[in-house]
Amino acid sequence: MEDSIKGLMVANTVSDVKCQLHKLANLLEFDNFAFGIKVNNLTGIPTIDMINTYSDQWNDIYKKNNFISKDPIVLEGSATSNPIIWEESLKPTHEIFEIANDFNLNIGWSKPSHKPNGVSSLFSFSRSSESLTEAELWKQTPYLLWVANIAEQAFERVNSGYHGYSLVEVLTPREIEILKWSAEGKTASETSMILSISERTVTFHITNAVKKLNTCNKTSAVIKAVTLGLVC
Template identity: 35%
Template sequence: MTEEQDAKGDRPDNPEDAFAQLVDHAQALGFEYCAYGLQVPWPLTRPRTHMFSNYPTVWQARYAEQHYLGIDPTVHHARTSVAPAIWSHRLFAHTPALWQEAQDMGLRVGWVQGVRDVGHNGMLTLARSGEPLSAAERREKASQVLWLAHTAHDTMSCLLPPVIACEGLTSLTEREREILRWTGDGKSASEVAAILEIGERTVHFHVQNVMAKLGAVNKTAAVAQAVALGLL
């Protein structure tokens, strides 16, 4: 995951290798720990979050055991903003126990950068146990951290399911999107056919293609999934 690889289009073969490269970059920037999370909003009732970190294993287990993902203010920040955030008492004002436990585990200084993309959100965290972040260091490294967050996001999006997160808008044809939009507006196949001046069998053909691409069980699910993934 280097600038040269990014320019050539070369990517690691799996998320584990990609994360190992991410750790190397984090350490080169002066952070001993890093974490990356990718949230895909599908299925709607069970959105998936993929998480990678080199935090102490005891902390990873504690974090999962206490379901801290649901109350972590850094996660909430990254889901709602692409502005960087620095760990502080103020940021963790409503979750002091989480803040104290993290510090006790040696996670005392952190830099969070969210990335929002079509259909999925990403979050990069760089952390260390020692030296606080100065204003000068933040200015010096801001562009590098932003580049690293976007590169990690682009890479992981292509390596983690669903693959459609990488294929993005190009995964559906314009005709397929057009039919899904009208279907989402409540139009029947015959009505869509009349609006678009095509045969009803053609409408069914495109709907079936979309369902196959998205793995949807029916056209209602296909519309919902396409909207959730930002394909429309």
């Protein structure tokens, strides 16, 4: 395993990363891996990129049916950073279950990640048989988390699109702070008292944030900031 980890750490192309991760999947007793990233940006239309070792047929079905918008693993991953056990989330009643089962994609482990630059990712290992037992998870989770972390770094290194939009350069710390209070439902007057600044100053920063985020008012600016991962 150490050789594949080292290989992953120095891989400088997507194909090299894919090769090393497939080896690691097998070493950890899985058949496949998958890595997907979503880069939020100021246009409001995220860029999505995926790489995996699934069959071309499954990838075509997944794309044509827009499964990414209803995949329970992806949906759960968008709201957490905790590891996800597929069998706990992919229920037999879900419309994707039967199709995924035909491609032996019902047993797996995923690790979501969310960064302040508007990038979210989901790394997964899957296999066709033998449920993940508590004993196996207890033993393998440290390695799974380790590989997921290094995989994320590797894709960041070889994929320039992964870096996302530099939100730090878009809004100032004060603008971010005021939007966070606005997201909590605070008025300009209340925010001014909390931050010990004038209401006029609060309004000034909100106006700037609205312009920078290319929105029409404070509410839409807050919504976009939340969508971009700027306000939690």
